[in-house]
Amino acid sequence: MGHVRDLGTTGDTGPLDVGDTSHPGPRRVAVGERPRPRVDLRAVFGLESGTWAWTTAAQAAIAMTVSFALAAWLFGPQVATLAAMGSMTVLYEKKTPYAYRAAALALVGVGFVISVSLGSLASALSPWAAVFSIGLTAGLATWVCAAWRVDKPGPMFFVLVGAISTIVPGGLADVPLHAAIAASGAAVGWAVSMSGVFVRARQPERQAVAGAYRKLAVLLRAVGTPELDHAQHDASVAVADAWRLVLLAQTRGYRTSDEAARLRSLLRWVSDIHLATTQVCMARPTPLPPEAAAFAERMAAAVAAPEKAPDPADLDGLRRGMRPRSLEARLYGLMARAATAARRDAGGPDDDERARNLHDERYPALWGALRSSLSQDSLIRPTALRMWITVTAAGALALASGLENSYWVGITTTAVLQGGNVVLTLNRSVQRSLGTLVGVVIGALLIAANPPLAGVIVLAGLFQGAAQLVIGRNFFYGSVLLTPMALLLSYTAAPHPITELAETRIIDTVVGSLVGLAGAMLLWRGASATRLPQSIVGVLEEARRAMAAVLDQDTVIDGRLRYELRRDMRAALVSLRGVYESAIGDVPRAASTQPLWPVVVATQRTGYLALSALALENPEPVGTITLQRVDLAFRELISAMEERRTPRLGALPRLPAHPRINMELRALSTAMAGAVAQDERAARLEAEKRAELERRRAQGDLDADL
Numbered sequence: 001m002g003h004v005r006d007l008g009t010t011g012d013t014g015p016l017d018v019g020d021t022s023h024p025g026p027r028r029v030a031v032g033e034r035p036r037p038r039v040d041l042r043a044v045f046g047l048e049s050g051t052w053a054w055t056t057a058a059q060a061a062i063a064m065t066v067s068f069a070l071a072a073w074l075f076g077p078q079v080a081t082l083a084a085m086g087s088m089t090v091l092y093e094k095k096t097p098y099a100y101r102a103a104a105l106a107l108v109g110v111g112f113v114i115s116v117s118l119g120s121l122a123s124a125l126s127p128w129a130a131v132f133s134i135g136l137t138a139g140l141a142t143w144v145c146a147a148w149r150v151d152k153p154g155p156m157f158f159v160l161v162g163a164i165s166t167i168v169p170g171g172l173a174d175v176p177l178h179a180a181i182a183a184s185g186a187a188v189g190w191a192v193s194m195s196g197v198f199v200r201a202r203q204p205e206r207q208a209v210a211g212a213y214r215k216l217a218v219l220l221r222a223v224g225t226p227e228l229d230h231a232q233h234d235a236s237v238a239v240a241d242a243w244r245l246v247l248l249a250q251t252r253g254y255r256t257s258d259e260a261a262r263l264r265s266l267l268r269w270v271s272d273i274h275l276a277t278t279q280v281c282m283a284r285p286t287p288l289p290p291e292a293a294a295f296a297e298r299m300a301a302a303v304a305a306p307e308k309a310p311d312p313a314d315l316d317g318l319r320r321g322m323r324p325r326s327l328e329a330r331l332y333g334l335m336a337r338a339a340t341a342a343r344r345d346a347g348g349p350d351d352d353e354r355a356r357n358l359h360d361e362r363y364p365a366l367w368g369a370l371r372s373s374l375s376q377d378s379l380i381r382p383t384a385l386r387m388w389i390t391v392t393a394a395g396a397l398a399l400a401s402g403l404e405n406s407y408w409v410g411i412t413t414t415a416v417l418q419g420g421n422v423v424l425t426l427n428r429s430v431q432r433s434l435g436t437l438v439g440v441v442i443g444a445l446l447i448a449a450n451p452p453l454a455g456v457i458v459l460a461g462l463f464q465g466a467a468q469l470v471i472g473r474n475f476f477y478g479s480v481l482l483t484p485m486a487l488l489l490s491y492t493a494a495p496h497p498i499t500e501l502a503e504t505r506i507i508d509t510v511v512g513s514l515v516g517l518a519g520a521m522l523l524w525r526g527a528s529a530t531r532l533p534q535s536i537v538g539v540l541e542e543a544r545r546a547m548a549a550v551l552d553q554d555t556v557i558d559g560r561l562r563y564e565l566r567r568d569m570r571a572a573l574v575s576l577r578g579v580y581e582s583a584i585g586d587v588p589r590a591a592s593t594q595p596l597w598p599v600v601v602a603t604q605r606t607g608y609l610a611l612s613a614l615a616l617e618n619p620e621p622v623g624t625i626t627l628q629r630v631d632l633a634f635r636e637l638i639s640a641m642e643e644r645r646t647p648r649l650g651a652l653p654r655l656p657a658h659p660r661i662n663m664e665l666r667a668l669s670t671a672m673a674g675a676v677a678q679d680e681r682a683a684r685l686e687a688e689k690r691a692e693l694e695r696r697r698a699q700g701d702l703d704a705d706l
Helices: 041-045 054-075 077-091 098-125 127-147 156-165 172-198 203-222 228-248 258-283 290-302 312-319 327-342 366-372 380-400 406-417 422-448 453-470 475-493 498-522 527-551 559-583 590-614 624-643 659-705
Strands: 003-005 015-017
Touching: 041 422, 054 077, 054 172, 054 453, 077 098, 077 156, 077 172, 077 453, 077 475, 098 127, 098 156, 098 172, 127 156, 127 366, 127 380, 127 406, 156 172, 156 406, 156 475, 203 228, 203 258, 203 290, 228 258, 228 559, 228 590, 258 290, 258 327, 258 590, 258 659, 290 312, 290 327, 312 327, 380 406, 380 498, 406 422, 406 475, 406 498, 422 475, 422 498, 453 475, 475 498, 527 559, 527 590, 527 624, 559 590, 590 659, 624 659
Parallel strands: none
Antiparallel strands: 003 015
16 A cells, blocks of 8 residues: 545645655644744834724723712722722623623722722721732732733732722721722722623623634634634634623523523534634645635624525535535535534524534633642742732832832832733833823823813823723833823822822832842743743643544543533643743843744644544544554653653554654654754853863963962
8 A cells, every 4th residue: 555645635745655655745744933932123113913902992091080079079089099999890800701700800800809908907007007008919919810810911900999099098097998999990990890790791701702713714824825824823712701601691591592592503614614614724735725714704703693694505616626525615614513503593593513502611610720820830929920020019019119109110110021921011011101291291280280170080081081092002001001000090089299290109119120030030030931841742742632533542521511512622732831921031041942932833733633533423443552552652742842852652553544644753752853953052051161161260270370
């Protein structure tokens, strides 16, 4: 037998070499350029891709204005700033379904009240207690937000609320009042965020599923291009987010409705189409017809409007002339069936099995998430400790140096450290410093104009809304707008001469930025880099588990097992890419992390191919010996990565139904061997450099004796 045909081809990839022929075999899709975090003018001042957050901006402005005005009328302007801070609950859980959002925002509000109570109590005791309370709030908020997957702005506003509470006048007896005022502001923010439930109750989960189809369209356009691996990751993240949000929306009364069934069906279709696209993009080195991506974009519009669903017949031209078993034909067939499901309106019949169950629990295990975040392999623990130690040290340094408004140093340090790795932290430090400098000038001019309280309330709300409009796309412009808002609030809470307030704010910001950068460089700066090998191992373990289930003739893959394998595999893949992107910004370990990009890509592709194998309804089993050899290959790669050595992979068994798995396993072995060789070469050069330094030192000592 000379060769067999790769079932994944469309006629462009050629025959698959099985070892007894000189044919070069199918081409491997080119590896895209690795991510490159940079510190330059574009990184500081350029706008990131995305949309403007108009809805969030409007809600933030309304919540702050209403809460500030109401509290000022009831309790007075100085303590009313606590209500304005509490209203920032509106900035959280912006994308989650309303049923879940109601409970989550209540927890955020409780967190704000605890932060205010802690800050108010500490400030009544001593300035040093206030410093330590801000640091503790920063550490705990970072830990809980990361463990519970609280989206941006994360711990930032918990720290801001707690810090502002340390300058609000009052003593121990006023702590309950301060907590109550903050709670009133949090309630206003909750109400504004939940207001959309009356006009678009199912918008969050619809947007999530539609977003998955849009990212699928981007992936379809990226087939055969260098952007493939990046688009694959983005699409996987979008599908994972859609699963999470649709699960959160499955309340008891809604779960049995026709609308919920239709949305579940569309979610599972986009997941299957994504995996079918994975098989195609691994086998096809040339772009797909543009009509495929256009069809996926029309599917995105059909999630909320069935009448906009594309006609399945629109794909007939793409399928014409294809072999029925080819991967492209299967991809277009799945897209056509998804369009048929999308054309059913919410009240129509739906006997699609995909609409029945999502095979998972609605709510995440919150206590389990907190426990797992403290494990040795978690990035959350060093991140939270770095935040706690650095923010506390920044406040202590400011207080010991005689800076009057030391609370602002802690706020700045928190904002800077949210960048993550050293490179992003440096970018944020520059953005924060420059943005605050511009914002202080604007705020000082406004305060110098001595506006009435009503004007301060309106201006604070407008600046808050404008900041939320742009901060997601560039932190510098957000800082320019947040600084006048914070100045207006702090001046209202504790009036100071405007020149003194502006001067100290600039000094505090520079000090906080420098301390934050120092903390990023000195504390656990290699946390991501040291965890990258383990993340690679995690993906390979999940891929081994998935392939064993697919190939083992004694394993029956029912709906629940299929979902669990796919969920865990996708989570490991998303985590791997996140750890790598953080690791390449760790200085100086980035130099040793960058060569691992081919290893990361081959690992990702192996994981995605294992995912796509799980999409097959009737996978073809193999013999026991073949299964053992595949399992042995995965175990050897895992051991080699754990032991930092060159893998001894040997010959791989033929898998006619999954030929690309072998290709990526060989590519992974080669990439790992190259990374090991580069590490050994770097270690040898380092040893030679040290030996040369010792030789020169010895020669210098000898010359001195002579």
